[in-house]
Amino acid sequence: MPQHPPAEPGMREDEVDTPALILDLDAFEANLDAMAAFLAPTGAKLRAHAKTHKSAVIALQQMRRGAVGQCVQKVAEAEALAWGGVPDILVSNEVASPRKLARLLALSRIADIAVCADGEEGIAMAEQAAEAAGQRLRVLVEISVSGNRCGVSPGPEAVALAQRIAASPHLIFGGLQAYHGSAQHQRTPEQRATTIAQTVEDTRRTVEQLRQQGLECGIVGGGGTGTFRHEATSGVYTEIQAGSYAFMDADYAANEDAPPFRHALFVLSQVMSTARAGFAVLDAGHKAVPTDSGFPKPWQRPGLDYTGASDEHGQLAVRDGAAPKLGEKLRLVPGHCDPTVDRYDWYVGVRGGRVECLWPVSARGGMQ
Numbered sequence: 001m002p003q004h005p006p007a008e009p010g011m012r013e014d015e016v017d018t019p020a021l022i023l024d025l026d027a028f029e030a031n032l033d034a035m036a037a038f039l040a041p042t043g044a045k046l047r048a049h050a051k052t053h054k055s056a057v058i059a060l061q062q063m064r065r066g067a068v069g070q071c072v073q074k075v076a077e078a079e080a081l082a083w084g085g086v087p088d089i090l091v092s093n094e095v096a097s098p099r100k101l102a103r104l105l106a107l108s109r110i111a112d113i114a115v116c117a118d119g120e121e122g123i124a125m126a127e128q129a130a131e132a133a134g135q136r137l138r139v140l141v142e143i144s145v146s147g148n149r150c151g152v153s154p155g156p157e158a159v160a161l162a163q164r165i166a167a168s169p170h171l172i173f174g175g176l177q178a179y180h181g182s183a184q185h186q187r188t189p190e191q192r193a194t195t196i197a198q199t200v201e202d203t204r205r206t207v208e209q210l211r212q213q214g215l216e217c218g219i220v221g222g223g224g225t226g227t228f229r230h231e232a233t234s235g236v237y238t239e240i241q242a243g244s245y246a247f248m249d250a251d252y253a254a255n256e257d258a259p260p261f262r263h264a265l266f267v268l269s270q271v272m273s274t275a276r277a278g279f280a281v282l283d284a285g286h287k288a289v290p291t292d293s294g295f296p297k298p299w300q301r302p303g304l305d306y307t308g309a310s311d312e313h314g315q316l317a318v319r320d321g322a323a324p325k326l327g328e329k330l331r332l333v334p335g336h337c338d339p340t341v342d343r344y345d346w347y348v349g350v351r352g353g354r355v356e357c358l359w360p361v362s363a364r365g366g367m368q
Contacts, residue, residue, distance in 0.1 A: 005358050008355065013353050016329070018268050019288035020267070020268045021347055023264060053243065055347065055363070056085060075100045075368060076363065076365065084362055091114065094118060116139070141165070151177075162210055178237075179241060246261075248262060248337075271328045272326075279317060282332075286309050287312060345364060347360075
């Protein structure tokens with residue numbers, strides 16, 4: 001059952017029920033504009049990753065600023081976006097289920113749909129689903145550029161899979177998926193530059209070997225919020241798959257030479273206890289904000305540190321006489337924006353201290 005909306009347009013932010021997912025609209029729009037401005041002279045296009053925002057409303061705003069489409073990781077996410085009017089969607093992941101592939105083929109009647117594969121068995125499964133639906137399905141070969149996720153080895157193995165796809169009457173070879181996930185949070189710019197230089201070289205070599213076999217890559221996709229500058233200027237990548245840039249979480253902000261985006265996503269919480277000296281308790285624990293990338297950071301409240309969480313409670317350590325008042329509302333910057341969004345049914349869009357809009361998190365969950 002969807003959560004009851006925590007706010008109404010026109011409310012002051014301090015009237016919003018908590019915990020709530022707050023989107024600072026000025027910062028959010030500035031982030032969308034900043035990415036569009038950066039990519040414009042590079043020739044690379046944005047295919048923003050919707051696993052971050054899970055919202056057709058946000059996807060369409062990104063596309064109005066030049067994004068060519070959206071990435072998703074789950075078929076259910078693709079459905080929510082396509083039903084919300086997003087016309088071009090890549091499942092940047094493998095789909096190893098005939099039923100899920102049938103759902104993707106059904107979506108291809110209202111949107112351009114593509115999926116990834118990294119082996120013969122997966123390609124055969126996609127081929128059977130496309131034949132049964134009487135349609136052709138675009139398939140990208142995912143290459144392993146980080147060694148800890150899906151993907152076939154760059155070079156000849158990837159070329160062989162591409163040839164298999166291109167030879168099928170039911171499939172279309174769409175290009176390469178080459179995303180290096182762990183590089184996004186390597187802390188120093190030197191680490192990220194070195195890692196992505198190798199990724200770019202592996203991808204470049206594979207693109208050239210494909211070209212030698214008469215196969216052109218319509219898409220060479222990858223890059224994220226931590227490394228997009230390297231892939232976009234490489235001359236190899238045609239699409240950048242950044243997602244978190246729109247919101248900018250605390251973990252990305254911890255990178256040296258951090259991405260040039262503003263914090264736009266917050267969890268609004270309320271102080272529910274001040275009974276112990278030196279501590280305060282918030283109504284935002286594990287169920288309100290994830291801690292997989294560290295504890296959230298109190299926003300613009302020096303002297304307060306979020307130091308522990310249980311299911312429904314977040315503990316604040318109070319320093320330097322900065323004790324909050326009982327009932328006071330505090331913004332928290334989440335450590336990891338993607339799973340934070342997934343805990344909520346609504347974005348509460350705020351501008352100038354007032355609620356301007358409520359947007360549904362239409363692809364929340366997306367476990368199918």
